[in-house]
Amino acid sequence: MPYKIREFRQAADLSQDDLAKLSGVSRATICGLESGNIEVTTTETLIKIARALGKNVSDIFLM
Amino acid sequence: MPYKIREFRQAADLSQDDLAKLSGVSRATICGLESGNIEVTTTETLIKIARALGKNVSDIFLM
Numbered sequence: 001m002p003y004k005i006r007e008f009r010q011a012a013d014l015s016q017d018d019l020a021k022l023s024g025v026s027r028a029t030i031c032g033l034e035s036g037n038i039e040v041t042t043t044e045t046l047i048k049i050a051r052a053l054g055k056n057v058s059d060i061f062l063m
Numbered sequence: 064m065p066y067k068i069r070e071f072r073q074a075a076d077l078s079q080d081d082l083a084k085l086s087g088v089s090r091a092t093i094c095g096l097e098s099g100n101i102e103v104t105t106t107e108t109l110i111k112i113a114r115a116l117g118k119n120v121s122d123i124f125l126m
Contacts, residue, residue: 039106046126056126057121058120058121061121063106063109063110063120
């Protein structure tokens with residue numbers, strides 16, 4: 001599952017913890033999506049992460 | 064949650080049952096996503112529906 005989160009997070013100079021606080025998504029989920037350990041997530045989670053990064057879901061979920 | 068499924072399904076002259084069989088997603092979920100009764104779904108469900116319609120997820124999930 002191609003989630004493009006780490007690139008945008010690092011470009012915004014955010015740690016996983018920072019992004020977790022900003023998005024309301026747990027650090028474990030962010031870490032899992034970035035590493036590929038979590039393949040399936042929900043549209044709600046993607047929206048929260050995308051908004052926190054100032055992106056659209058289509059920017060961070062490349063399918 | 065803006066899911067653009069009905070338009071593509073009808074353009075492909077598919078019933079909800081047809082799309083359910085093609086995608087492996089239940090008709091109830093397809094109906095719910097089209098009507099807005101189901102707001103949150105999974106990336107896996109979106110990929111199955113998009114593929115069955117010959118589209119990308121970004122075509123059917125406008126966020």
